[in-house]
Amino acid sequence: MGKRAAVSEGPSDEAILLAQAQATPSVVTKDNLEGEEVTDGDSGTVTHTKPGKVRVYKPTQFGYKAREIPATNVTAALKNGFLLNCPDCGGKCGDGPNDCPERPKRMYRQCPVPQCGKKIFDYEQKDIDAAETDAADPMAIRDDSYMQSTPELRTKAVLDKHMLLIHPNEASAAGILAPAQREVQRV
Ligand SMILES: [Zn+2]
Ligand SMILES: [Zn+2]
Numbered sequence: 001m002g003k004r005a006a007v008s009e010g011p012s013d014e015a016i017l018l019a020q021a022q023a024t025p026s027v028v029t030k031d032n033l034e035g036e037e038v039t040d041g042d043s044g045t046v047t048h049t050k051p052g053k054v055r056v057y058k059p060t061q062f063g064y065k066a067r068e069i070p071a072t073n074v075t076a077a078l079k080n081g082f083l084l085n086c087p088d089c090g091g092k093c094g095d096g097p098n099d100c101p102e103r104p105k106r107m108y109r110q111c112p113v114p115q116c117g118k119k120i121f122d123y124e125q126k127d128i129d130a131a132e133t134d135a136a137d138p139m140a141i142r143d144d145s146y147m148q149s150t151p152e153l154r155t156k157a158v159l160d161k162h163m164l165l166i167h168p169n170e171a172s173a174a175g176i177l178a179p180a181q182r183e184v185q186r187v
Contacts, residue, residue, distance in 0.1 A: 013084040017074045020054050055092050057083040063103075064088070066095035097121045107151040109159045112174075113167050120158045122151040 011019075052071045057064040059081045066086070069077055078084075086093045089102035098105050098121075108121040163171035164178055 014075060014078050017054055017056070017078065017084055018071075020071075057086050059083075066093065066099070107155065109155040111159065111162060111167075113163075113170050116166065118162065120155050120162060122155050 053068040054071050054074060055066055055068055056074070056077055058067045058077075064083060064087055067082075069082075085091055086100055086102075089100050091101075093100040096119075097103075097108075106121045106123075108119045111118040111120070160171075160176050163174065163176050
């Protein structure tokens with residue numbers, strides 16, 4: 001373990017990531033047709049060396065999200081505001097909404113179709129609050145009925161739409177009814 005230097009003294013994020021990238025072994029794959037290709041004799045297989053991947057944190061409108069990127073893209077990523085570590089926990093947490101130990105956990109429903117199993121996370125309360133600030137405009141209609149929705153209701157609404165769009169047969173078997181056409185078009 002290296003010394004924990006004072007904040008201003010440590011190596012730059014870029015230097016740390018590049019060092020990590022160099023320590024990450026390159027992944028050699030066969031039969032991968034992207035990137036540099038070397039035809040392997042008369043067998044016709046293609047050998048391709050991919051750069052190792054490093055985990056960085058990409059800024060999004062919903063906070064920073066974990067991403068695995070090729071080590072060769074590290075410099076460009078940092079210039080674009082990506083971070084070396086998660087700004088919430090300071091570590092290398094995972095990319096699921098509930099994977100960061102410091103972030104508030106979000107409730108979710110899981111799609112019941114076995115081949116799918118998509119997790120539908122409730123959106124965070126602050127997303128609703130952010131939308132509400134627009135209501136400072138006196139011409140904006142305030143509708144508190146949306147503020148009173150619950151995680152259960154919100155995720156049910158999203159999962160019903162997911163079922164109708166992605167698994168129409170299972171949806172009708174489960175008795176999920178299509179909402180008014182107008183609502184479907186807004187998805
Ligand atoms: Zn985190
Ligand atoms: Zn599904």
